[in-house]
Each structure stands twice: as structure tokens, then as C-alpha cells.
Amino acid sequence: MDPRTRPYRSVLYIPGSKPRALDKARQLPVDAVIFDLEDAVSPEEKENARATLAEALAAGGYGARMKIVRINGLDTDWGRADAAAAAQMDCDAVLLPKVDSPADLDALAEITGDMPLWAMMETPRGMLNAPAIAAHPRLQGMVMGTNDLAKELQCRYRADRLPMMAGLGLCLLAAKAEGVVIVDGVYNAFKDAEGLAAECEQGRDMGFDGKTLIHPAQVEIANAAFAPSEAEIDLAQRQIAAFEAAEAEGQGVAVVDGKIVENLHVATAREILAKADAIAALSE
Structure with missing residues (x-):
């Protein structure tokens, strides 16, 4: 389906290590799920999470939801094994964290073969290389990692996200130029419905295809904001x-x-x- 028309309104992170959360995702009205093997999984659970996630995906039941597996970076102890395992999972794409350049995607593609790739955009170098990253032949989507980007920029939090606008804009331009999906970063205060709605509205106004989410309570607001009224x-x-x-x-x-x-x-x-x-x- 054309990324300009396929819905990516709500893209929910689910820990790959938690069977109950993996099961609950089958019932949530989300457009896509990022099954996370990285930040949401503690080091001692990394290897078990790989097997738990593979089992859940093999069992199916996720319907038309886009199934994206976020692996650990290839420079970590788990990344290469994650990539090899994800290539055998019943998923739609593999998401690589902290992509700095197309070379990072090349290294992943050597392991995952023809599997579609997505890139976490969360470093200053990634922002500057966004056009080349978006043009990678295996890339289908970009995900803004705004928490990591804010850390790298050493910027202050502002509701209008002014300090991150340069990075957000560079990635948006790159994604739109190449026709790949791009989804906005997470909103951390998952109980703040008003703040989430405002940030979703900002992201939609800018041209993002949807919003990454950290809690099921955020789904309804994102779905409404990124759908045609x-x-x-x-x-x-x-x-x-x-x-x-x-x-x-x-x-x-x-x-x-x-x-x-x-x-x-x-x-x-x-x-x-x-x-x-x-x-x-x-x-x-």
C-alpha cells in the first residue's frame, strides 16, 4: 500500500519480553506495533525476549497491523543475533536504532537480506545524513527518537519543541523526498491527554504520518489526530x-x-x- 495513504496514525512500542503485553497488542486499535528488543528490555532479558517475541509473532493474531521489530544496535552484544532472529520472524520490517548513515543500514541488510528496514532517527549525525538515509534502497520508514535526540542536543524541554525543529524538519524533508513513512517521536507524559493531543496536532500539521506511543491510553488521541477529519x-x-x-x-x-x-x-x-x-x- 502507498505510504501516503496507508495509515500509520498510532505506532505503539511493546516490550518483546512481556507475553501479556504482546497478547494485548492483538486487540488494540493501533495501525502499527514496534516490538521492542532494545530500550524496553533489560540486559538480562535480551536473549529470552528474542525467543518470546518470535513465538508471539509465529502465533499470529495481529491482523493488518504493521509489525516492526526494533533490534539492539549492531555495536552491542545483542544486535547481530537480534537481526538474524528478526529476519526469520513473521514481521514486516526491522527497525535499527541510532542510524547515523546509510552504512549502518548496509550492515543490517547484510544480515536481514530482503527484509524491509526502518531507521530510528535520534542522533545529530543522523539528522545531517537524513537525505542519504532516506534514499537507502531497503528503507521503508523513519522513526523520530526525540528522547535520545534531546539528550544529544543537550536542549531544554519546551512544549513547542522549538529546539528540535531543525532535526524534525530535516528528517521530514528527507522522508517526503523519497516517499518513505515517517512517524513522530513519543510523548512521555502518558497521563497528559491535553499535552499529547497538542503535540499530535503539531506533528500532523508538520506532515508526520503518525505518532509513536508508549502506552495504550495514548492510542485514541493519536488515531483521531492523524486521521482525516x-x-x-x-x-x-x-x-x-x-x-x-x-x-x-x-x-x-x-x-x-x-x-x-x-x-x-x-x-x-x-x-x-x-x-x-x-x-x-x-x-x-
């Missing part, structure tokens, strides 16, 4: 109808709500309707 769907339908009517009369533009509608607006309108249809199909 009823007003957007209505406008898209009216723009398409008006443009088609104008074309039938030999005109190149139409007017809707006092605004010009051209080919580019119609293309966006069709994407909005396609995404709404895809969301409806996932919900079923």
Missing part, C-alpha cells in the same frame, strides 16, 4: 466534484469555498479519501 473529507469530496465539473466544461480550475482548486489540490483530496478508506478497512 469529517471536515477534511467533506472538503475533499467537494473539491473533486467541483474540479471534475469544471473539466467537463473545458475549464482548468474550479472554485470551492471561495478558493481556487487545481490539479494539485485534487491529488491531495484523493489521498485524503484514500487514507479515510484505508482507516475504515483497518477498523473492520
